[in-house]
Amino acid sequence: MTQPSILLDGQPVPFADGQTIMDAAMAADIFIPHLCHHPEFKPQGSCKLCTVKASGRYVSACTMPARDGMEVENNSPDLNDKRRTLLQMLFVEGNHFCPSCEKSGNCMLQALAYELEMLSPHFDQFYPNRPVDASHPEVLLDFNRCILCELCVRASRDVDGKSVFSLSGRGIDKHLIVNAESGRLADSDFSWADKAAHVCPVGVILRKREGFAVPIGKRRYDVEPIGMQVERLAARSAGEAYEDCGEG
Amino acid sequence: MSEEGFDAGRLDELLRPVVDRHGGEPGQLVQILREAQGVVGYLPAAALTAIARALGLPRAQVEGVAGFYSFFHLTPPGRYRVLFSDNITDRMLGSGELLDRLCNKLWVERGKVSEDGLVSVDTTSCTGMCDQGPALLVNGQALTRLSGERVERIGELIRAQAPLADWPAEYFRVDDNIRRRDTLLSAEWPAGAALRAAIARGGEAMLAEMKLSNLRGRGGAGFTTAIKWESARRAECHAEADGRPAARYVVCNADEGEPGTFKDRVLLASYADLVFDGMSVAALTIGARQGLLYLRGEYAYLLPALRENLERRRRSGLLGRAVCGQAGLDFEIDIHVGAGAYVCGEETALLESLEGKRGIPRIRPPFPVTAGYRGQPTVVNNVETLCKAALIALRGGAWFAGLGTKQSTGTKLLSISGDVETPGIYEYPFGVSVNQVLQDCGAGNAQAVQVSGPSGICLAMHEFSRSIAFEDVPTAGAFMVFGTHRDMFEVARNFAHFFRHESCGFCTPCRVGTSLVANCMDKIAKGLGTQYEINQVFKIHRLLHAASHCGLGQAACNPLFDTLQKFRPAYERRLCSLDFEPAFDLDQALAAARQMTGRDDPAAHFGLAARLPGVTP
Numbered sequence A: 001m002t003q004p005s006i007l008l009d010g011q012p013v014p015f016a017d018g019q020t021i022m023d024a025a026m027a028a029d030i031f032i033p034h035l036c037h038h039p040e041f042k043p044q045g046s047c048k049l050c051t052v053k054a055s056g057r058y059v060s061a062c063t064m065p066a067r068d069g070m071e072v073e074n075n076s077p078d079l080n081d082k083r084r085t086l087l088q089m090l091f092v093e094g095n096h097f098c099p100s101c102e103k104s105g106n107c108m109l110q111a112l113a114y115e116l117e118m119l120s121p122h123f124d125q126f127y128p129n130r131p132v133d134a135s136h137p138e139v140l141l142d143f144n145r146c147i148l149c150e151l152c153v154r155a156s157r158d159v160d161g162k163s164v165f166s167l168s169g170r171g172i173d174k175h176l177i178v179n180a181e182s183g184r185l186a187d188s189d190f191s192w193a194d195k196a197a198h199v200c201p202v203g204v205i206l207r208k209r210e211g212f213a214v215p216i217g218k219r220r221y222d223v224e225p226i227g228m229q230v231e232r233l234a235a236r237s238a239g240e241a242y243e244d245c246g247e248g
Numbered sequence B: 001m002s003e004e005g006f007d008a009g010r011l012d013e014l015l016r017p018v019v020d021r022h023g024g025e026p027g028q029l030v031q032i033l034r035e036a037q038g039v040v041g042y043l044p045a046a047a048l049t050a051i052a053r054a055l056g057l058p059r060a061q062v063e064g065v066a067g068f069y070s071f072f073h074l075t076p077p078g079r080y081r082v083l084f085s086d087n088i089t090d091r092m093l094g095s096g097e098l099l100d101r102l103c104n105k106l107w108v109e110r111g112k113v114s115e116d117g118l119v120s121v122d123t124t125s126c127t128g129m130c131d132q133g134p135a136l137l138v139n140g141q142a143l144t145r146l147s148g149e150r151v152e153r154i155g156e157l158i159r160a161q162a163p164l165a166d167w168p169a170e171y172f173r174v175d176d177n178i179r180r181r182d183t184l185l186s187a188e189w190p191a192g193a194a195l196r197a198a199i200a201r202g203g204e205a206m207l208a209e210m211k212l213s214n215l216r217g218r219g220g221a222g223f224t225t226a227i228k229w230e231s232a233r234r235a236e237c238h239a240e241a242d243g244r245p246a247a248r249y250v251v252c253n254a255d256e257g258e259p260g261t262f263k264d265r266v267l268l269a270s271y272a273d274l275v276f277d278g279m280s281v282a283a284l285t286i287g288a289r290q291g292l293l294y295l296r297g298e299y300a301y302l303l304p305a306l307r308e309n310l311e312r313r314r315r316s317g318l319l320g321r322a323v324c325g326q327a328g329l330d331f332e333i334d335i336h337v338g339a340g341a342y343v344c345g346e347e348t349a350l351l352e353s354l355e356g357k358r359g360i361p362r363i364r365p366p367f368p369v370t371a372g373y374r375g376q377p378t379v380v381n382n383v384e385t386l387c388k389a390a391l392i393a394l395r396g397g398a399w400f401a402g403l404g405t406k407q408s409t410g411t412k413l414l415s416i417s418g419d420v421e422t423p424g425i426y427e428y429p430f431g432v433s434v435n436q437v438l439q440d441c442g443a444g445n446a447q448a449v450q451v452s453g454p455s456g457i458c459l460a461m462h463e464f465s466r467s468i469a470f471e472d473v474p475t476a477g478a479f480m481v482f483g484t485h486r487d488m489f490e491v492a493r494n495f496a497h498f499f500r501h502e503s504c505g506f507c508t509p510c511r512v513g514t515s516l517v518a519n520c521m522d523k524i525a526k527g528l529g530t531q532y533e534i535n536q537v538f539k540i541h542r543l544l545h546a547a548s549h550c551g552l553g554q555a556a557c558n559p560l561f562d563t564l565q566k567f568r569p570a571y572e573r574r575l576c577s578l579d580f581e582p583a584f585d586l587d588q589a590l591a592a593a594r595q596m597t598g599r600d601d602p603a604a605h606f607g608l609a610a611r612l613p614g615v616t617p
């Protein structure tokens, strides 16, 4: 029996039973832009960066199960244009000032903006008021950069068994909260050893007193565009040791 | 009493009975929060901690759920919480002026709590009283037919701190306003008749009648009901991890949140037995022992009568063990009350809410018929769909298929409001023309009809010959009429704000996109819009349509798209130029600094007022 496959931008890509379009693409070293997806966690399907066209319908690659013979459009002007708009939405929704961010060069949001040639934020900035939480002895939370991907939520709940993070609010007022009556990270049982401390794709969860250990220009996505690093992105599932520049 | 308005020392004492009433079940969190707020007045941080501890849930999860629903308050909302229904039909009846008048009378700023903690006045999404608006909710209770005089009197009652029970009962009267009756509304349907008919037929034969009837869902999507029921009947159910036995569920969707819809309200008020019979028929057909009715928070005033009705059904053997004396045929119905979230009408968000979570639509597949409530096979149907199923049990599928059109069988209840002489409920066989409906309800000078609410379609005059049917103009029931004197731009702007307020925020396109388009519309309304904003709206519309996670986001720009296509002049006469105009106004930004320093050079004004005389930003 031949292995089932999808046609990804015209190229046959095999998949195993239960795999999504994203799983199949990653295994074949093909890049589908994504932010909320992480091979180690339950698919979430909220950022919509991975939107592809499967059998003529727009779907999220990270949640859509692959079906034999399915024709999937991924790297097309239409889809990349939509993804660029989604990135612009994420940029204006928060407060992102890359030059002063410790995550610059290791940030997936920034890397995707380069990859998809986003030249400006395009929309008017929302400038939300999101105070920083510096209460914890080891870790700083800069909510200004949160893209609400829920990776820390999933990691803390499903791996650490702590549920340190949750989402509250609705719509544009949705925001990340910490599991403490005071709302402060210092009053939760969070620790730097938690998985949740190392999954943020952007610069929210940062180690204190550790700045710019790797100089800007030499960081992960400075060296090579994110679209060329599929193998590394896929390997995140192997539970490999986390590199000290933070996981993304 | 402490300053916060509750006695912190007695918190545990207040909350324990609430938690116990729900058996300490985490899945009941939304109901527990609702009742806890009822006894405490709001949901202070300490109450969330106590509830989390009692249910064994992470505190942040409890706070996350409390923070999702509009009717839960994490800070004191005032002892009188007044919420004006903000549907466009309420506005057309003058709700905006009435709100201002009440605020003035009570010396309170809209959206803020008065300094003495007595009252707050704000708006809320459509409360489903469009046929007798303007309407408002006071501490969750619906008030109808507001007038200047009523608002004055309400102000006095609040100032005098009169308990709601002492307010004139007339204020709380909700009429059915049934204007046209067809098969469903023209007869009395004795409690249990449909259920007995279905028992006599048996599950398999009942399913066959459903297939014959070709009944399609009345909640919006128009999915064939028999296919849903058959899938759930055939789906595997499984014992749960916590020891709950394998089960199937029937859920009645009474969230009715689409602005302009109120037919389910009337069915629940005056045809509740038919609704419960429909649920029972569905249960018998798919093999469910438990039914859940999800009632929108705005309709909480119906709760006592519905509970009484269920009690009556239990007493007469229509509910509980051995229904109608049939050994082994057990069926119970529970009512869950929502807390102000339109998205919870979406069937998978509704299931999440029933399970005590934030109302976020699930990833599909799997669909509810295979993995619904608590992961078990579940049928979710609209109130009206279930009533129709009850009629099919009584009269058979072939009879039903003979009504309406071939693809849209049976009748449809329309909720008619706006610029008409007799707003209310109209029942028609499917296939009726828009023109006919307009004539019947006395819409003399209609320029547009918004069918099926903001998520639906806006029809202009040249389309009035089209007919109400799945194959032409599908509808969940709303039918809002706009006379020629109405500004269709303002209609669309009202809808844009509705979607911004109701987006659940799960997915990027809808969360951010609904805010962006609402901002675009506000900019145009201020006279600062250009062709650029119009292009933005089109672009965001295409993105939301393609990439949104659920139907809310996919439909969120429909009304803007429709009105831009059909009522373009309403937009264009507001545009200040055809080029780009920034939302940022230099002079406005510098005004405070200029005032403080006393330095102001008139020649250095480059903002809007300087460039566009007559425009006040």
Ligand SMILES: Cc1cc2nc3c(=O)[nH]c(=O)nc-3n(C[C@H](O)[C@H](O)[C@H](O)COP(=O)(O)O)c2cc1C
Pocket: B216, B217, B218, B219, B220, B221, B222, B223, B225, B253, B254, B255, B256, B257, B258, B342, B343, B344, B345, B346, B347, B348, B380, B381, B382, B383, B385, B386, B550, B551, B552
């Ligand atoms: C945002 C949104 C809101 C909805 N609101 C309702 C509602 O209030 N009532 C309802 O019956 N269906 C609503 N629906 C449709 C439901 O998802 C579902 O299709 C329906 O309950 C199925 O019942 P039916 O087949 O009997 O129509 C909504 C859908 C969406 C996307």
Ligand code: SF4
Pocket: A145, A146, A147, A148, A149, A150, A151, A152, A153, A176, A199, A200, A201, A202, A204, A205
């Ligand atoms: S803090 Fe980081 S990981 Fe957590 S939701 Fe925000 S962006 Fe995602």
Ligand code: SF4
Pocket: B343, B360, B361, B502, B503, B504, B505, B506, B507, B508, B510, B511, B548, B549, B550, B551, B552, B553, B554
């Ligand atoms: S489309 Fe809107 S309502 Fe639906 S899941 Fe996305 S954010 Fe939530």
Ligand code: FES
Pocket: A033, A034, A035, A036, A037, A044, A045, A046, A047, A048, A049, A050, A051, A060, A061, A062, A063
């Ligand atoms: S990566 Fe698929 S939706 Fe975020």
